[in-house]
Amino acid sequence: xxxxxxxxxxxxxxxxxxxxxxxxxxxxxxxxxxxxxxxxxxxxxxxxxxxxxxxxxxxxxxxxxxxxxxxxxxxxxxxxxxxxxxxxxxxxxxxxxxxxxxxxxxxxxxxxxxxxxxxxxxxxxxxxxxxxxxxxxxxxxxxxxxxxxxxxxxxxxxxxxxxxxxxxxxxxxxxxxxxxxxxxxxxxxxxxxxxxxxxxxxxxxxxxxxxxxxxxxxxxxxxxxxxxxxxx
Amino acid sequence: xxxxxxxxxxxxxxxxxxxxxxxxxxxxxxxxxxxxxxxxxxxxxxxxxxxxxxxxxxxxxxxxxxxxxxxxxxxxxxxxxxxxxxxxxxxxxxxxxxxxxxxxxxxxxxxxxxxxxxxxxxxxxxxxxxxxxxxxxxxxxxxxxxxxxxxxxxxxxxxxxxxxxxxxxxxxxxxxxxxxxxxxxxxxxxxxxxxxxxxxxxxxxxxxxxxxxxxxxxxxxxxxxxxxxxxx
DNA sequence: TGGCGTCTTTGCGCTGGCGCAAAAAAGGGG
DNA sequence: CCCCTTTTTTGCGCCAGCGCAAAGACGCCA
Numbered sequence: 093x094x095x096x097x098x099x100x101x102x103x104x105x106x107x108x109x110x111x112x113x114x115x116x117x118x119x120x121x122x123x124x125x126x127x128x129x130x131x132x133x134x135x136x137x138x139x140x141x142x143x144x145x146x147x148x149x150x151x152x153x154x155x156x157x158x159x160x161x162x163x164x165x166x167x168x169x170x171x172x173x174x175x176x177x178x179x180x181x182x183x184x185x186x187x188x189x190x191x192x193x194x195x196x197x198x199x200x201x202x203x204x205x206x207x208x209x210x211x212x213x214x215x216x217x218x219x220x221x222x223x224x225x226x227x228x229x230x231x232x233x234x235x236x237x238x239x240x241x242x243x244x245x246x247x248x249x250x251x252x253x254x255x256x257x258x259x260x261x262x263x264x265x266x267x268x269x270x271x272x273x274x275x276x277x278x279x280x281x282x283x284x285x286x287x288x289x290x291x292x293x294x295x296x297x298x299x300x301x302x303x304x305x306x307x308x309x310x311x312x313x314x315x316x317x318x319x320x321x322x323x324x
Numbered sequence: 325x326x327x328x329x330x331x332x333x334x335x336x337x338x339x340x341x342x343x344x345x346x347x348x349x350x351x352x353x354x355x356x357x358x359x360x361x362x363x364x365x366x367x368x369x370x371x372x373x374x375x376x377x378x379x380x381x382x383x384x385x386x387x388x389x390x391x392x393x394x395x396x397x398x399x400x401x402x403x404x405x406x407x408x409x410x411x412x413x414x415x416x417x418x419x420x421x422x423x424x425x426x427x428x429x430x431x432x433x434x435x436x437x438x439x440x441x442x443x444x445x446x447x448x449x450x451x452x453x454x455x456x457x458x459x460x461x462x463x464x465x466x467x468x469x470x471x472x473x474x475x476x477x478x479x480x481x482x483x484x485x486x487x488x489x490x491x492x493x494x495x496x497x498x499x500x501x502x503x504x505x506x507x508x509x510x511x512x513x514x515x516x517x518x519x520x521x522x523x524x525x526x527x528x529x530x531x532x533x534x535x536x537x538x539x540x541x542x543x544x545x546x547x548x549x550x551x552x553x554x555x556x
Numbered sequence: 557t558g559g560c561g562t563c564t565t566t567g568c569g570c571t572g573g574c575g576c577a578a579a580a581a582a583g584g585g586g
Numbered sequence: 587c588c589c590c591t592t593t594t595t596t597g598c599g600c601c602a603g604c605g606c607a608a609a610g611a612c613g614c615c616a
Contacts (some may be wrong), residue, residue, distance in 0.1 A: 157465050158552075163467045177456050180449075204364040217412075224409050228418050230462035235387050235395045237469035238513030241406050242603070272563065281470030285396055286603055288564060304563060304612055319388075474573070505594065507594060518573055536582055536593060 097147065101198075106173050106218050121204040127191040130197025136188040140178035142199040144240050146170050150257075150269065153187040154278065166279035167192070167269060169257060169266070177220060179205050192270070227287045245280040245317040246290050250300075254309055264301070264310040272305050332379065333430075334488035338405050338450050346444045350455060355435040356472040368420040374431040378402050381427025382501065388511065396510035399424070399501060401489060411437050442516075458505070469513050477512040478522050479551040483502045486541055496533070496542040504537050 098119060103108050107115060122145075127133060133144060136156060144151075145170050153165040153174060165187055168174045177183045177204060200208075209216045236245055250267070258265045273284040273291070280287070291307070293301045299315055301308040309315060330351060333339050339347060342365060354377070359365060368388060374384075378400050385397040397419055402408045409415045411434060428503040432440075441448045452504060468477055480501070492499045505516040505523070512519070523539070526532045531547055541547060 117465045153393045157467060158469050163470045165463065165466075177459070180453055180456050183456060184564085186463050208480045208541060210445060213442060213445075213448075216445075216452070220448070220452060220455065221412055223452065223459065224412050224415060227409070227455065227458055227462065230459065230466060231387060231397065231418050233466055234397075234462060234469065234513075235389060237466065238510075239389050259593075273565095274563085278470075283604060284564085287568090289603090290447075292565070302564095504592090515574060516594085517575075517596090521573090521596085524595070546611095 097198075099118070100147065100171050104171055104173060106145075106176075106222055108218055109214050110212060114208075114215070117211075118200075118208060118215075121200055121208065122202070123199055124196065124199040126194070126196045129190050129193050129195075131193055133189040133191070133197065134175070134185050136185055138185050140175060140183040140185045141178070141202055142175065142306075143173065143178045143202070143205050144175050144189070145173050145198040147198060149194045150196060151192050151197070152190045152192050152193040153321070154190070155187045162278050163281070164275055167253075167256070173222065176222060179219065214299070242280065242282045242286055243290055244319055245282070245313050246276060248288060249276060249279050250309065251306060251312075251315060251319055253307075254312070261308065264308045265312060267307045267309070270305040271307070329379065329430075332403050333377070335375070336403055338377075338408075339447070339456055340450055342444060346440075346447070349443075350447075353432055354430040355432070356428065356430055356491055358426070358428045359427050359525060360422060361423055361427075363423050365421040365429065366407070366417050367486045368417055372407060372412070372415040372417045373434055374407065375405065375410045375434070375437050376421070377405050377430040377441065379430060379549050381461050382424040383427060383429070384424050386422070387419045394510050395505055399485075399488070400445075404455065408454060410434050411441070411451065432486070449463065453513045461529050472513065474514045475522055476551055477514070478508060478519060479547050481508060481511050482539060482546060483540065483544075483551055485539075486544070490541075496540045497544060499539045499541070501539040503539070521553070 098115065102110075102115060107118060110118065124147075124321065125133070133151065134140075134142070148170055151168040151174060153168065154210075155163045155165060157163070167173075174189065175185060177186065181202070209219070236248065240248075253267045253269065253271070254265045257268045259268045273287045276287045276291075277284045291300065291302050295302055295316075298312045299309070301310055330347065333351065334342075334347060339350060342350065356379075357365070359381075359506075360512045365383065366372075366374070380402055383400040383406060385400065387395045387397060391393070398406075400421075406421065407417060411420065413434070441451070469478065472480075485499045485501060485503070486497045491500045505519045508519045508523075510518045523532065523534050526547075527534055531541070531543045533542055
């Protein structure tokens with residue numbers, strides 16, 4: 093385990109306030125795993141057995157409905173944890189996780205995490221904190237889906253992505269993630285057609301610029317307005 | 325603390341597998357609180373300081389959007405816990421909680437719960453389990469809001485309510501909860517008009533029977549069909 | 557450089573669901 | 587039993603967003 097990796101671990105909320113000894117043990121117990129673009133770490137419905145931590149690349153968490161539609165829950169980038177649910181006995185993964193680009197993770201088998209948890213209450217407190225945050229985010233998303241129109245939801249998702257993976261350009265913010273209209277549709281609960289039309293309109297008005305699978309936000313301010321109010 | 329109350333506690337997943345001594349201590353630390361119909365236990369945005377447990381009546385958890393719209397998250401009945409988030413330092417309640425009918429709860433101040441948590445790892449494991457369940461339910465709800473049409477969502481909500489508070493009748497299941505069209509709209513992310521029209525249609529077809537603020541499910545089977553497939 | 561697969565746009569038609577206003581129905585209290 | 591409040595229904599108009607099909611643009615790889 094390299095020092096950089098340790099630092100990455102340390103910077104994650106999940107491992108906050110752990111002393112060096114504890115962190116050492118956490119690192120000891122970790123396994124490393126690399127996947128090619130498009131490969132899956134696990135599938136929705138599998139018995140949940142591992143807690144994951146992204147080192148490199150991106151991981152896409154999506155839920156598939158009975159009739160094959162997808163709902164894209166989240167993109168997880170380096171330094172972030174996913175599938176904490178595997179801490180719990182007898183749980184199943186509620187989503188599938190797919191590598192976006194070549195990606196690498198650390199993971200801990202449940203037994204390891206559980207025993208670390210018993211040794212270090214701090215760890216378990218952190219974990220609860222994370223789950224609580226997650227709950228809060230989902231509640232917000234439910235509220236948005238229930239009360240906001242599509243345009244607003246798309247604006248919000250773009251802003252969130254910009255925050256998470258945004259790269260400042262001289263003239264705007266580039267969302268540094270190959271993201272198709274289809275993906276955006278799955279994140280906002282609409283169709284790729286509507287996303288396409290909406291982005292086109294924004295592009296015409298100079299709010300954004302979009303290439304195939306990429307978006308650059310030119311006027312963040314205007315986007316914020318759309319996200320918050322109803323009209324401009 | 326009466327024996328019934330202890331039994332109620334004991335039956336809750338949150339207190340599962342606690343030995344009698346632990347349960348005793350949990351009970352010791354609890355406070356009792358009674359509210360009249362419509363009164364609030366706390367408001368969205370308040371610093372989260374108490375974990376609650378419903379003894380009697382019902383509690384309605386709802387989130388209010390900036391522009392005054394409501395999203396109804398959940399009804400909590402006797403024997404269920406809410407606002408676990410108050411375990412965590414510096415959290416705020418993400419919803420408001422309102423008594424529906426005269427209601428009574430037990431509650432524990434954060435310090436009490438935290439210290440119990442440290443003494444009894446079982447408690448903290450249970451708590452995580454609960455949070456995980458919650459997360460799973462929210463994910464489902466997000467998926468439903470994203471991919472299903474209104475009619476199906478209403479059917480699902482009715483079924484859930486029937487499961488949670490359903491009362492078997494000779495000829496159907498009564499949802500034992502005063503629930504207005506407005507409430508159903510807030511639970512399904514639609515409007516009271518659409519709910520009204522949908523229920524009316526179902527009533528005409530004999531699927532349900534509805535009085536003011538009450539619904540009786542006459543043909544659960546047909547409702548399930550609507551909830552699962554697209555058409556009958 | 558050309559061909560190919562994927563992603564995106566666009567035209568067209570359609571309808572589910574919204575919003576409002578007003579009437580009707582259902583309770584509840586005095 | 588009547589009045590007042592709240593909830594529910596209903597008619598009407600409307601449009602955001604969906605779905606499909608087909609064309610177009612892009613990027614990659616050989």
